[in-house]
Amino acid sequence: MSVHPDLHQHYVRTCQNLGQSENPFITHVLQEAEKNYKxxxxxxxxxxxxxxxxxxxxxxxxxxxxxxxxxxxxxxxxVTGLDLRCNVLTDAGAKHVATFLQExxxxxxxxxxxxxxxxxxxxxxARALYRNETLVYLRMTGNKIGNKxxxxxxxxxxxxxTLEKLDLGDCDVEETTIHVALMLKKNSSLVELxxxxxxxxxxxxxxxCEALYENSSLRYLDLSCNKITCDGVKFLGGLLKRNxxxxxxxxxxxxxxxxxxxxxxxxxALYNRTLQALSVVSNSISGKGLVALSDAMKTNTxxxxxxxxxxxxDKATCTAFSELIQTGHxxxxxxxxxxxxxxxxxxxxxxxxxxxxxxxxxPSCGEATNKDANASLAIVAVSEFL
Numbered sequence: 516m517s518v519h520p521d522l523h524q525h526y527v528r529t530c531q532n533l534g535q536s537e538n539p540f541i542t543h544v545l546q547e548a549e550k551n552y553k554x555x556x557x558x559x560x561x562x563x564x565x566x567x568x569x570x571x572x573x574x575x576x577x578x579x580x581x582x583x584x585x586x587x588x589x590x591x592x593x594v595t596g597l598d599l600r601c602n603v604l605t606d607a608g609a610k611h612v613a614t615f616l617q618e619x620x621x622x623x624x625x626x627x628x629x630x631x632x633x634x635x636x637x638x639x640x641a642r643a644l645y646r647n648e649t650l651v652y653l654r655m656t657g658n659k660i661g662n663k664x665x666x667x668x669x670x671x672x673x674x675x676x677t678l679e680k681l682d683l684g685d686c687d688v689e690e691t692t693i694h695v696a697l698m699l700k701k702n703s704s705l706v707e708l709x710x711x712x713x714x715x716x717x718x719x720x721x722x723x724c725e726a727l728y729e730n731s732s733l734r735y736l737d738l739s740c741n742k743i744t745c746d747g748v749k750f751l752g753g754l755l756k757r758n759x760x761x762x763x764x765x766x767x768x769x770x771x772x773x774x775x776x777x778x779x780x781x782x783x784a785l786y787n788r789t790l791q792a793l794s795v796v797s798n799s800i801s802g803k804g805l806v807a808l809s810d811a812m813k814t815n816t817x818x819x820x821x822x823x824x825x826x827x828x829d830k831a832t833c834t835a836f837s838e839l840i841q842t843g844h845x846x847x848x849x850x851x852x853x854x855x856x857x858x859x860x861x862x863x864x865x866x867x868x869x870x871x872x873x874x875x876x877x878p879s880c881g882e883a884t885n886k887d888a889n890a891s892l893a894i895v896a897v898s899e900f901l
Contacts, residue, residue, distance in 0.1 A: 600627065613639040662689055683713075706735065767871075769798055777803070796826075805836075
């Protein structure tokens with residue numbers, strides 16, 4: 516494979532050949548990549564072409580811009596990541612992405628979150644991944660691909676054995692849980708799955724849990740911002756009693772209440788010793804359920820991260836979590852609350868820590884290529900995520 520360290524010149528020539536104007540933002544990023552190459556980075560470079568730069572206004576990437584860029588990068592072996600979030604890519608741009616994924620053999624990280632890709636674009640990308648054997652991490656977050664788009668990805672994952680991380684959160688996807696569950700029964704490579712805002716109800720959780728009894732690879736499951744109640748969490752509690760793989764569970768912004776928290780607490784206190792991080796933020800849980808979770812952490816030394824803000828704190832809750840932190844069962848940087856005293860009474864203040872603290876992170880050089888890196892806690896607070 517030929518390598519083009521002179522990315523900028525290659526880009527200029529390609530723009531001329533295709534009769535298109537240069538995008539100054541892309542020009543700048545390619546020039547920076549050349550500098551990295553000359554400094555010794557010959558592989559593992561992620562091009563960060565995100566259109567939401569708050570410090571310096573940038574010209575967002577269009578479908579035509581992407582056509583040129585993918586042509587330039589086709590034989591550039593040291594570029595292994597593309598961050599194209601928050602641009603104006605449509606289904607036409609997705610076609611260029613699909614062609615690139617079919618022909619490129621080095622890209623491992625691709626972030627397309629918050630563009631304007633729809634169902635047909637999702638189909639093109641999913642079909643390209645039937646044969647792609649290099650992409651490890653894909654983010655489609657915020658593209659309105661709909662139910663059909665979600666099903667295209669679920670079907671693809673029954674065949675693709677390379678993709679490890681997939682984010683389909685906030686994609687206008689509903690009622691596709693059965694298809695996702697069927698995928699999880701067959702897929703053995705996916706370690707991280709985001710299903711935020713899927714209108715998932717208890718029936719969907721039950722189907723997922725049934726599938727996860729047969730799955731031994733998934734480590735991070737994001738079910739935040741759905742319609743899960745305590746009845747759905749009862750299935751998750753049963754799963755946690757037997758599952759030996761799941762490390763991170765995000766149930767933020769559901770409605771599990773005290774009963775749901777107690778189901779989780781029982782499984783975590785008596786059976787599960789693999790879950791390391793749990794988020795139950797904004798779930799209408801009161802003191803009874805929150806104290807039960809704190810009690811579980813006293814006996815379960817593997818559960819190291821817990822996020823509880825947005826629930827109904829009472830005196831017992833504040834005391835319980837203050838004691839957890841004071842006794843060392845819960846480290847201050849592993850939760851989203853901090854105890855303080857007012858007139859001799861313990862209260863809890865909110866911290867910025869949380870599972871999604873680094874949600875907009877992009878891998879640095881080489882990180883997207885490290886298959887042995889812990890796919891879970893690097894996302895929580897130990898490192899950075901997207």
